[in-house]
Amino acid sequence: MTADGDALVAFVERHRRILVLSGAGMSTASGIPDYRDRDGVRRGKTPVQGPEFRKMEAVRKRYWARSMVGYPALSAAAPNAGHVALAGLQAAGRLGALMTQNVDGLHQRAGSADVLELHGNIHKVVCLDCHAGFSRSFVQEQLVEANPALAGAVATPAPDGDAHLEPDALAEFHLPHCVHCGGTLKPDVVFFGDGVPADVTRDALERMTDADALLVIGSSLVVYSGFRFCRMAFETGKPIAAVNLGKTRADELMSLKIEAGAEMTLPILFSRLA
Template identity: 35%
Template structure:
C-alpha cells in the first residue's frame, strides 16, 4: 500500500491532504469523541445557546479550560512533519484540516485551510478584538467563569467553530475549489462524518480524483477508496515520504 500511495503522489500535480483528529492523537491530543475526550464529559454547546444562555457560556468555558490543558504543549508528530515535507517537495498543494490545534503550521506546512477555526486565539464577538488564549486561560484559572472583552465588554469566544456556527465561507470555498481540481486526496485521521467538511473528499472522488484513506476505523467512504490503510498515521506517512526519496 505504501508504494501505491507514493506512486499516486509521484503522478499527481495537485494532491491535497484532508486531516481530522486522528493525526493529532499521536501528539497526545485526545480525539474529542474517544472515551475520556472532552465530549465524553460534556455535551457540545450550540452556538445559539452560547449567545443566549449564561449557563451555556459557563459550560462552554469549563470545557475549553479543560481542553486547553490537553492542547497546551502538544508538538507536531511525524505525520504532521511528513505532510510538511510533501508540500515542501511540491508533492502536496495544501492541507485542509478539521483540526484546531495549529500543529500543521508548527510542523512547517504553509498552506493550511482550517475549516473549524483555530484554538490559537480568542475573539470578541462584538468588536472582533483578538486575545491570546494563554491570557484567557489565566482568567479562567483565577475563577472567572465567562471572560469578557476588556475593550467593549462583549462576549469572548475561542476562534474555533461551534456546532450551529457557520464555517468560514472563504475557507470552505477555497477548500471546495481545491477538491474539485485535485487528482488525489489523502483523507487522514478523519471519521468522515462531520458535515459539511466530510463531503469534501467525496467531491474530489466524484470529480475524478483518487481517494486514499488512512484511518484506524471504517468510514462512510471506504467503498469508494482506491487505497485504505489502517496502520498508524505517522508511521505510514513517514514511510511514504521515504519511499519518495524525501527527507
C-alpha cells in the same frame, strides 16, 4: 513497506496536485483525544453547540470552566512524526494544498505552509460584540486570575482543549470578557451546530477544484464539512486515498484505504519519496 504502503507511494507518484484533508486522527499521537472511536461513534457527551453558547450564560460558563482546565494540555502538545513528515512531503513537492478539520495549529508548528483551517483555531479568541481578537493564552490568564479555586484542577483531556470535568460551583465561576467592550468572548472555532464561514468554504472548494486527487488523513468524515470533499472528488472522477484507523463515511468512494496511524505511515512515505 507493506503492499498497502507501496500502493500509497504509487498513488502519490501518479498525482502531482494532491489535496490533503486531515482530521483529529492526525493529532492523537500528540496526546490530543479525538471525538470518535474506530466505528465512527462519538465518545462522551455531546459537545457544546454554537447556538446554545451564544444564547445561554450557563453554557458559556460550562465551556470556559472546562476549557480553563483542559487548555494547558493542548497548548503543550507538540507536532508528532506524522505532522513533520507531511510538512516535509509538501516542501518536497510531493503533496499539494492542505486543509484540516483540526483546530490545534500543529500543522503550522510542524512547518506546513498555507494551511486552511476549516474549523478555525483554538489558540485564538474573538469578541462576539466588537469583534476584537485575542490570543487564547491571554484569555487563560484572565480565567486563572478570576477563578483561582479552579486553577489547580486536574481532569482527563477531551478533544480541542476541553476536559472531562463537571464543575460544581458554576454559579460562582467568572467568565472572561472583552477588555475593550466588556463583551462575550468565544474561541475562534466552528462549534457543532454552526457552519463553516463562507470565505473558508469558498477557498476549500477552489482547492478541491484545482486538485487532481484527494488524500484523507485521520478523519472519519462523519462531519459533512469533510465528507463533502470526498463526494466532490468522486463525482468529478478524482481518486481518493485515506490513511485512517477505523471506518469512514466515504469508504465506498475510495480507491485506496490504509488502516494505520498517520504518525507511522507518513514518515515511511516521506522516506520513500522525499
